[in-house]
Amino acid sequence: MSRIGTRLIDRTEFKTKPKPVTFLADDKVSNAVSVMSEKNYGSVIIVDKQEKVIGVVTERDIVKKLVNAGLSPKNTKLEKIMTKNPKTLSPDIRVNEAFKLMNKQSITNCFITKKKIPIGIIHLHDIL
Numbered sequence: 001m002s003r004i005g006t007r008l009i010d011r012t013e014f015k016t017k018p019k020p021v022t023f024l025a026d027d028k029v030s031n032a033v034s035v036m037s038e039k040n041y042g043s044v045i046i047v048d049k050q051e052k053v054i055g056v057v058t059e060r061d062i063v064k065k066l067v068n069a070g071l072s073p074k075n076t077k078l079e080k081i082m083t084k085n086p087k088t089l090s091p092d093i094r095v096n097e098a099f100k101l102m103n104k105q106s107i108t109n110c111f112i113t114k115k116k117i118p119i120g121i122i123h124l125h126d127i128l
Contacts, residue, residue: 009091055082
């Protein structure tokens with residue numbers, strides 16, 4: 001079977017990546033920034049108390065919604081700057097379908113979820 005027709009979950013790139021970092025909506029931006037900086041991540045997932053994805057905070061969100069607005073990372077909750085209901089992919093989606101969806105919606109990073117619980121992340125360059 002060709003690489004492009006395989007499921008995301010079957011790809012080596014998916015299996016070897018660490019689990020995405022999650023935060024609750026009422027956690028402070030400064031905590032997320034610290035982890036993002038330490039792990040060299042461009043985004044973190046925001047989950048509810050059942051661990052289901054409700055949002056994402058990216059470097060761009062931090063720049064545009066926090067820094068540009070003059071807000072304090074130590075006093076601002078992630079829910080204030082998160083992008084709600086981000087696009088996610090099933091681990092069973094075929095690589096070619098994931099590529100089409102990500103390309104069409106101009107998404108470079110997408111979280112993989114199973115029943116809305118994050119289990120991984122895929123970057124567009126992982127697919128190419």
